[in-house]
Amino acid sequence: MRTLRRVALYAGLTLAALTFIYPFLWMAATTLKPPFEVGTLALIPERPTLDNYRTMWARAPFGRALLNSALVATTITAAVLVLGSMTAYAMARLRFRGRPVLQAVTLGVLLVPGQLTLIPLYTLIVQLGWIDTYAALVVPYLLNATAILMLRQFFVQIPQSLIDSARMDGMGELRILFTIFWPLAKPALAIVAIFTFMGSWNEVLWPLLVVRDQRLMTLPQLLTVFALGGGAGSMGVSLASAMVLVVPVVVAYVFLQRYFIESMAGAGIKG
Amino acid sequence: MPPVSFQHVSKRFGGATVVDDFDLEIADGELLVLVGGSGSGKSTILRMLAGLESVTAGTIRIGERDVTALPPRQRDVAMVFQDYALYPHMTVRENLSLGLRLRRMPRQEIDRRVGWAAATLALEPLLGRKPKQLSGGQQQRVAMGRAMVREPAVFLFDEPLSNLDAALRAQMRIEIGSLQRRLKTTAVYVTHDQVEAMTLGDRIVVLANTRIQQVGRPIEIYRAPVNRFVAGFIGTPPMNFLEGRLHDDGGGPVFVADGARVKLLRARIAAGSSQPVTLGVRPEDLRLDIATPGAGEDSADALAGRVVLVERLGGTSHVHFDAGQHRLIASVTHDPVPNVGDAVTVQVPAERAHLFGADGRALA
Numbered sequence: 001m002r003t004l005r006r007v008a009l010y011a012g013l014t015l016a017a018l019t020f021i022y023p024f025l026w027m028a029a030t031t032l033k034p035p036f037e038v039g040t041l042a043l044i045p046e047r048p049t050l051d052n053y054r055t056m057w058a059r060a061p062f063g064r065a066l067l068n069s070a071l072v073a074t075t076i077t078a079a080v081l082v083l084g085s086m087t088a089y090a091m092a093r094l095r096f097r098g099r100p101v102l103q104a105v106t107l108g109v110l111l112v113p114g115q116l117t118l119i120p121l122y123t124l125i126v127q128l129g130w131i132d133t134y135a136a137l138v139v140p141y142l143l144n145a146t147a148i149l150m151l152r153q154f155f156v157q158i159p160q161s162l163i164d165s166a167r168m169d170g171m172g173e174l175r176i177l178f179t180i181f182w183p184l185a186k187p188a189l190a191i192v193a194i195f196t197f198m199g200s201w202n203e204v205l206w207p208l209l210v211v212r213d214q215r216l217m218t219l220p221q222l223l224t225v226f227a228l229g230g231g232a233g234s235m236g237v238s239l240a241s242a243m244v245l246v247v248p249v250v251v252a253y254v255f256l257q258r259y260f261i262e263s264m265a266g267a268g269i270k271g
Numbered sequence: 272m273p274p275v276s277f278q279h280v281s282k283r284f285g286g287a288t289v290v291d292d293f294d295l296e297i298a299d300g301e302l303l304v305l306v307g308g309s310g311s312g313k314s315t316i317l318r319m320l321a322g323l324e325s326v327t328a329g330t331i332r333i334g335e336r337d338v339t340a341l342p343p344r345q346r347d348v349a350m351v352f353q354d355y356a357l358y359p360h361m362t363v364r365e366n367l368s369l370g371l372r373l374r375r376m377p378r379q380e381i382d383r384r385v386g387w388a389a390a391t392l393a394l395e396p397l398l399g400r401k402p403k404q405l406s407g408g409q410q411q412r413v414a415m416g417r418a419m420v421r422e423p424a425v426f427l428f429d430e431p432l433s434n435l436d437a438a439l440r441a442q443m444r445i446e447i448g449s450l451q452r453r454l455k456t457t458a459v460y461v462t463h464d465q466v467e468a469m470t471l472g473d474r475i476v477v478l479a480n481t482r483i484q485q486v487g488r489p490i491e492i493y494r495a496p497v498n499r500f501v502a503g504f505i506g507t508p509p510m511n512f513l514e515g516r517l518h519d520d521g522g523g524p525v526f527v528a529d530g531a532r533v534k535l536l537r538a539r540i541a542a543g544s545s546q547p548v549t550l551g552v553r554p555e556d557l558r559l560d561i562a563t564p565g566a567g568e569d570s571a572d573a574l575a576g577r578v579v580l581v582e583r584l585g586g587t588s589h590v591h592f593d594a595g596q597h598r599l600i601a602s603v604t605h606d607p608v609p610n611v612g613d614a615v616t617v618q619v620p621a622e623r624a625h626l627f628g629a630d631g632r633a634l635a
Contacts, residue, residue: 161356164323169370169417170344183360 031240038235052240055233060226061214062244069219070248072137073200079142080196081189087143088151089177093163109145122209136210137218141200147192154188155181194253201249219245274299275320275425275457280329282315289315291481293329297425298473300455302448306468307478308504314429316478317461321427322346333424344373349418350427354434355410357402357417363389364398367416381420388416391450408439415450426451426458432467444470465505469493477501499631502551508589510625511557511599513550517626526550526624530595531574533619535626548634551625557601558618559590561609574599574617578609590615 025043031052033045056062090096091103121140130136158181166176182189207221214222223245227238275297282290290312297303305313318324320331322343331339338346349370357366367388371381389395392412402410411431418426431447432440448471451458462468468475469489477484477492477500485497496502502510515528517535526533526548533550562575576594588608590601592615601617609615626634 159354159356161352161354162358164318164321164343165350165352165356165358165417167323167343168321168348168350170373175373180358 027239028243031236031243033236035234035236052234052236053244056226056237056240056244059233059237060222061217062219062222062241064215065217065219065222066244066248068134068137068216069201072134072218073197075138076141076200077193077197079138080144080147081193083143084147084192085151085155085177085182085185085189086174087148088155089173089181091148092152092155094173106145106148110149118205118209125210131210132213132216134216137207137216140206144196147196150192151185151188154185158184197252198249201245274301274334275459276332277316277320278330278332280316280319280331281327282312282319282324283327288481290319293483295476295483295486297457297459300457301473302451302458302460302471304460304462304468304472304475305478306462306465306472306475306504307484308463310480311478312481313461313463313478317350317427317429317459320346320425320459321348321350347424348427349421349423349425350429351414351418351431353430355402355414357410357413359402362399362401363394363405363413366402366413367394367398367420370417370421384420384422385416388419391419392416407435408443411435411439411443415447419450419454424457426456428458428460428462430462431460432462432464447471466507469505475505477504479504495633496551496625497633499549499551499627499633502625502627502633506553508554508600508602510551510553511597512627513552513594513597513599515548515550517546517548526626528595528597531597533574533624534621535624536621547629549627549631550619551627552619552623554589554600555602555604556620556623557599558620559592559601559603559609560616560618561607562614562616574619576615576617578611578613578615581608581611583608592617 022043026041029043029045030038032048032050033040034047034049034051037045037047087106091099091106125131125136125140128135130139162180163176166180171179202220203218204220204224207218208224211217211221214225217225223241226241277293277295280290280293281288293312293316305316307313315324319326322338322341322345326339329339330337333346333348358369361369364385367385368381371384385398389398392415394409394412394416397405397409397413402413405413411434414431428447432443435443444467447460451471460467460471472489474486475489475492476486479500485492485501487495492501492505496505496510499512503512513526513528513531515526515531518525518527524535526535528550574594576592576599578590578592579598580591582589582591586604588603590603590609592599592601594617599617603609628634
């Protein structure tokens with residue numbers, strides 16, 4: 001009875017998993033199919049070809065876009081981690097005038113939808129003369145209220161005595177943050193990193209506003225322009241460009257996944 | 272090594288005074304214990320000495336140096352924390368050596384000190400482990416070792432034994448005491464446990480309500496508490512107190528309370544009579560006898576009581592009894608130990624009686 005229920009459970013779960021993964025696998029497979037095979041639901045191309053990728057690569061600067069995206073997303077993620085954890089540390093652990101106001105404002109920022117600030121931000125970028133620069137893509141995202149609050153939440157739980165002890169050992173605040181808090185906050189930092197990276201990697205709207213030069217376009221932006229603008233010409237080529245977009249994210253996730261699994265218990269202080 | 276001095280140190284958080292005019296010199300190589308209940312300010316004093324808390328008023332000196340405004344790392348002090356505060360992601364060796372590495376000490380010297388501390392504290396087999404993999408007692412030793420390798424001018428202990436179970440606590444108490452005597456490093460030890468205070472301290476500072484109540488060698492504080500708070504705080508079981516009045520009927524001063532008369536030594540009583548006073552007497556100083564009907568009941572300096580509870584600890588028994596409206600405790604080491612419900616007579620030896628005035632101060 002018990003085995004039966006187990007079998008049923010696994011069958012159900014497998015079915016659900018397949019439902020989710022099938023479209024993705026189909027997309028991956030279809031990029032390798034010649035045009036006359038695209039209409040089929042098969043997962044294995046009968047005559048595999050890399051033509052779709054070749055065509056895509058030839059028609060638009062996807063290599064450059066990939067590099068742009070990597071540069072922008074990495075810069076933003078690094079900045080959010082470094083600057084965000086510094087802000088979070090100050091909020092969580094230092095006593096200074098205006099701290100409650102700072103916290104309230106940070107929380108308030110979360111309540112403002114991004115679309116609302118889009119126009120003023122755009123105007124600002126225009127006036128700074130940053131249109132068609134990397135600065136326009138990167139600078140507005142260097143700090144992130146969600147990241148700050150998440151890290152702050154983690155940092156307040158680290159025992160005060162660890163900070164005291166580090167100060168007695170001769171550390172300054174930055175050193176405490178990066179040599180004591182960072183190793184203990186790995187799971188939180190990993191989550192922030194993944195969300196920030198993915199958010200930045202997938203961002204389309206903002207780059208469309210501030211970048212018109214094809215050489216500065218990020219991958220999703222170029223993809224949008226390319227696929228929607230009819231540059232792809234065929235479904236296979238469209239999907240190939242989508243693959244190029246998605247693979248780095250999957251790789252990044254696989255690379256960082258173990259931090260999700262590493263339990264918070266590792267950060268505990270007592271045995 | 273330099274002594275420590277606090278000169279009229281106060282600490283206020285907002286409007287609340289936490290430490291009020293703390294003024295004290297700590298001698299070279301001394302182990303000074305700060306003892307008091309929660310809110311007495313003992314931990315704040317330690318943290319001010321460590322540099323972890325700012326000083327509102329007054330001066331702290333370590334040796335010749337005024338350290339009042341210096342950050343912790345420039346004070347040449349090392350601290351052992353209640354929860355040990357070991358860095359969870361570092362091995363024992365890394366925990367021990369971190370403070371030295373940050374001070375850019377030569378590698379050889381670091382290795383020598385870590386080796387010495389590990390040997391002294393029996394940590395050698397554990398150097399490669401992480402704190403999580405250690406027992407409470409072992410973590411405690413690592414915390415001690417981390418303070419030792421610094422070879423500081425002053426050791427600071429912030430309730431280091433509170434997280435250990437009773438047996439380990441007794442053992443670590445002995446280890447800390449013997450280690451400190453061996454190293455002869457000046458140490459300040461904060462605890463709420465008066466047994467730790469009595470057994471470890473060269474001197475004890477009893478704190479209550481943000482102020483020093485009494486400073487002295489443990490036995491002085493035990494024998495001659497300056498006020499009722501100290502008398503009640505130091506000693507287990509605590510001192511018995513009886514509320515009453517002083518009378519002098521010509522035959523010498525007598526303490527009179529509800530159902531009790533205790534003759535006192537003339538020399539210890541200031542002139543004046545019929546003032547309200549509190550008589551204090553330690554449980555082991557009471558002489559308790561099982562009452563024999565018809566005898567000694569109106570003996571001049573005996574209390575009559577009835578036993579309500581007996582705690583037998585083996586060698587000693589704590590006999591709780593009611594005398595008039597007072598609930599008292601006597602420590603009895605001899606047989607026969609009375610049973611619950613027995614009538615007892617209790618003698619208060621005049622030379623062991625403590626008297627406290629209405630303001631709580633001891634009457635000399």
